[in-house]
Amino acid sequence: MANSNGVIDNTHTLSVLVANKPGVLSHVSGLFSRRGYNIDSLTVGITESPDISRMTIVVHGDEQVIEQVTKQLNKLIDIIKVVDLSPQDSVDRELALLKVNAEPEARSEIIQIANIFRASIVDVGAKSLIIEVTGGGDKIDALEEMMRPFGIKEMVRTGKVSLIRGNRLTQYEK
């Protein structure tokens, strides 16, 4: 896919339904390292059915690499379904927590910026604030950029989670 600047963006978001069993995560992460695929982020959590988890994996590579990644994932016995969300219309979200330096004189400016990003202040310390922000990766990057001058003491990002828009579901044979 080419973005608006004509730069090829070969990042793909794979939505992967897996059996909710111990060891599945190490099977998947092992596959990526063993075959030399580049993983940008991986999140995992339970789904509407308790015996199935959903992984959202962001990976980059050309079409052939993505095809191999998909096929190799499908080969793992505990993987139920792999869908490449990139060509589809999907809702993508990520959550980040930023612990920012906040001397009393800087505090109101930080809060104003956070408000613009619809981020929340979830903890206030004597010299710091924790900001919680949800959104696409770009939005979080932008907030991080804005907070940098104040000094980011610590930060954590969840990695991307995604679902297809509309009525469509991740279908699989039961």
Next chain:
Amino acid sequence: MSTNGFRRLSGAKVLIESLGHEGVDTIFGYPGAAVLQIYDELYDSSIHHILVRHEQAAAHAADGYARATGRTGVCLATSGPGATNLVTGIATAYMDSIPLVALTGQVPTSIIGNDVFQEADITGITIPITKYNNLVKNPQDLPRLIKEAFHIASTGRPGPVLLDIPKDILTADIDYSYPESVNIVSYKPTFSGHPLQIKKACTLIEKAERPVLLIGGGAILANAAEEVRQLAETIMAPVTTTLMGKGAFPEDHPLALGMLGMHGTRYANYAIIDSDLLIAVGARFSDRVTGKIQSFAPNAKVIHIDIDPAELGKNVKVDVPIVGDAKSILKKLTTTLKVKLPKTAAWNQKIILWKKEYPLDYEKDCSELKPQCVIERINELVEDGIFVTEVGQHQMWAAHYIRCKSPRTFISSGGLGTMGYGFPAAIGAKVGCPDKDVWNIAGDGSIQMNIQELATAMENNVPVNVAILNNGYLGMVRQWQELFYNRRYSYTNMTGQPDFVKVAEAYGAVGIEVNRKEDVKDAILAASKSDRPVFLDFKVAREENVFPMVPAGASINEFVEYRRP
């Protein structure tokens, strides 16, 4: 039997009964503390247990048994070092897609993770070399997990499955009834080929003037040898096989090209380069087969039939991929084809000329005992044989000069290239096929990697024959040193070799030393007749090279032209 159809049995008893349900008649194993409960059940079980002398041999023997019989091989080892010793054997089976179930003992669930005596995370260790593995955590899951292990190992693209069973699971009481079927939501291999793809393949085949069939081990695993022959004869296309595909097409057939690739025949490689259509069946286009991938079959359209979708388009661009079972797809292909008069006459003429011009050859008019000559004699003299190999020069010579007529008669570690595989695999093959004359073709290096299995062969009365092509070198490595490292034979000259005849005799087996060409025949016949294991120590020419040879990374028609200075 209780009223609900279940019986109360110990985990170990459940395991043995379940193996019975899967039709397992033989397992290869080695006892230890964590599996005592299983061995106690085996003590009066009808399952034949072959006690090996090293767990690696148990895995290889189960693998050889599987390759020779087509049934799933089973090996058993204790926790910790027993389990880790299986690793090379499991990896060997994984690379060659062999159905194998490896059972390992484990320390009790309550203390897993505490670095207990003889504890190893074998499910963690074997993730990348098993098709599937599982640590049994709940005794009640045991029957289902055994059923799944055998199902997964033997269906789709076969492969090894490991089941790690903690000691307390083996002693626990289980409500037992063996599940009749398996339903794994996430595992439904595609079996029948897509009709549209088969039609597309037919169109390509009908147009082709220079087609080649490239047959891999998948054709043997799918029991598709007959279908390969029918397709080849219908379209009059020459057939080349990979090392793993050897036996899938009779090598005395006029359409046979022998093996292709790094040590392929010249005519097979030339045919690939010149072909306009490649029909690959159950082959994965390994680097040893393709050489430089950019110049592999440059003018050919490619039809690729494989049960593993991930193999299609992995290494070579494919025009018509067909996922599914090779046997049924080939059958459909042959019956759907419209052309009954193939356009391949000129092509076959060209190949006949290549075969005449570039036959497999070696120096015959010399006094030395040539290793190729030994294998040619074995090929001539052994009837109804299964030929197993180790890894190295002798393996390639066996690939050249053993002319297989039927599947499951050539057994070799292709993907992993495991030295030490052949002898235990031959024992497994002989146990599975006691009426066959089983030969392990070995080098003096490889045989010493599992030579202790002489005791296994003796103890269990398994009369396999081992032809050691003894040149006192790690021959294949020496050959590379000669060709690419200025003849600097760094640590390949093995001067400390034992007297193999005495080694055999020390175990109570037969040892025969052969130094002269004239004695080869009698020695082979004597071995075939022997009801004890035989070591034949052929003292062969020391610095013989395997040719043809294509250097690693070169195009497969760029052969090494080498004359010794």
